[in-house]
Amino acid sequence: MNATTQAATTAEPFVVSDRYRYYVLALLICVGICSWIDRNIFSILLEPIKQEFHFSDTQLGLLGGIAFGLFYATVGLPIAWLADRFNRRKIITVALALWSAMTACSGLATGFGTLFLARVGVGLGEAGGSPPSQSLVSDYFPPERRAFAMGVLFMYIPLGFMFGFLIGGWINQFFGWRAAFMVVGLPGLALALLVHFTLKEPPRGFSEKSLSSTLAPPPSLGATVRYFLSRSSLRHIPLAGAIHGVGAWGAGVWLPAYFMRVHGMSSGEIGSWMAMIFGIFGTLGAVVGGRIADGIVKRTGDPRWYTRFSAIVILACIPFTFPVYLWSTPQPALLFFIVPIFLGHMFLGPVTGMIQSLAGVRRRAMAAAFYLFLANLISMGVGPLIIGAISDFYSAK
Numbered sequence: 001m002n003a004t005t006q007a008a009t010t011a012e013p014f015v016v017s018d019r020y021r022y023y024v025l026a027l028l029i030c031v032g033i034c035s036w037i038d039r040n041i042f043s044i045l046l047e048p049i050k051q052e053f054h055f056s057d058t059q060l061g062l063l064g065g066i067a068f069g070l071f072y073a074t075v076g077l078p079i080a081w082l083a084d085r086f087n088r089r090k091i092i093t094v095a096l097a098l099w100s101a102m103t104a105c106s107g108l109a110t111g112f113g114t115l116f117l118a119r120v121g122v123g124l125g126e127a128g129g130s131p132p133s134q135s136l137v138s139d140y141f142p143p144e145r146r147a148f149a150m151g152v153l154f155m156y157i158p159l160g161f162m163f164g165f166l167i168g169g170w171i172n173q174f175f176g177w178r179a180a181f182m183v184v185g186l187p188g189l190a191l192a193l194l195v196h197f198t199l200k201e202p203p204r205g206f207s208e209k210s211l212s213s214t215l216a217p218p219p220s221l222g223a224t225v226r227y228f229l230s231r232s233s234l235r236h237i238p239l240a241g242a243i244h245g246v247g248a249w250g251a252g253v254w255l256p257a258y259f260m261r262v263h264g265m266s267s268g269e270i271g272s273w274m275a276m277i278f279g280i281f282g283t284l285g286a287v288v289g290g291r292i293a294d295g296i297v298k299r300t301g302d303p304r305w306y307t308r309f310s311a312i313v314i315l316a317c318i319p320f321t322f323p324v325y326l327w328s329t330p331q332p333a334l335l336f337f338i339v340p341i342f343l344g345h346m347f348l349g350p351v352t353g354m355i356q357s358l359a360g361v362r363r364r365a366m367a368a369a370f371y372l373f374l375a376n377l378i379s380m381g382v383g384p385l386i387i388g389a390i391s392d393f394y395s396a397k
């Protein structure tokens with residue numbers, strides 16, 4: 001790959017350097033970090049919110065799951081439809097500003113209803129973040145580098161967890177949960193301006209020189225859905241993600257509260273532990289997973305290894321999760337948590353990269369949203385709520 005790449009469009013040549021290509025990737029990582037801080041900070045603040053408002057665990061499960069996940073998943077489809085047709089930079093800018101403002105407004109909540117509405121607003125905004133970002137990365141990085149680029153992009157998930165747990169835990173401990181929401185929400189407004197003024201919109205198919213696909217009109221919504229449903233890979237991968245996500249998302253929301261209640265840890269203490277585990281080992285897993293999967297596929301010539309590799313690392317997580325909940329002291333339990341976090345982030349690059357490649361140039365944002373819709377609607381909507389309801393059921397006995 002040359003240091004600069006050029007593609008013809010109907011207007012004028014689009015030229016970017018490798019340095020700018022990686023600047024775009026870094027900028028979108030920052031957007032993703034902001035997104036995952038704002039969605040996940042609720043989990044570290046769950047206990048002080050419960051203490052102030054006397055919510056049941058079922059109510060907390062609704063706030064941590066359905067309030068965010070239902071609207072995040074469903075609104076993502078029409079926004080992705082727009083992203084496959086219109087300027088993705090503008091969509092990300094508006095979405096980022098919305099979810100950041102609604103996160104800050106969460107700190108002004110007066111009860112269940114207002115906090116529920118704020119979480120809905122965060123979900124609505126974040127629905128416009130990931131699909132356009134994945135589409136942009138796919139247009140900046142060619143197929144042979146795409147799983148690695150996607151793995152690097154998805155570093156924002158563990159890094160978002162890290163900063164959310166760290167900032168949220170300690171700000172809550174010293175200034176309260178309301179201040180924590182405001183501190184993490186407001187910087188996103190400045191980042192939205194940076195995206196608007198520095199991110200260039202590439203031509204569709206830029207990384208693959210797919211000029212004919214670029215010039216062709218985008219398929220209709222019905223044709224796009226039929227295309228996804230007609231291909232087993234595009235059906236089965238999101239369903240697998242949903243099954244995996246029920247446990248993963250449920251644990252992500254409730255694990256800090258578990259260690260506070262069972263082991264008596266403070267929000268700052270458990271936040272620091274979770275930040276270290278997600279920030280170091282989750283980030284390594286996301287990057288290493290994409291690199292390993294690209295290497296296996298290059299060596300075997302069989303792209304099915306992207307999904308095989310993902311299945312292997314997810315299954316390998318299972319035995320290491322039991323000691324996290326069964327160990328009698330917190331520190332060894334949290335050390336066991338390192339393994340599923342490392343392995344559990346290795347599938348992100350291979351799976352999302354394969355979905356983007358299977359979707360085609362004009363369906364990339366919709367492909368990302370289709371995956372997020374099926375995976376997150378079930379995992380976010382069901383996982384936290386079930387755990388909260390089970391907790392209330394056994395607490396009442």
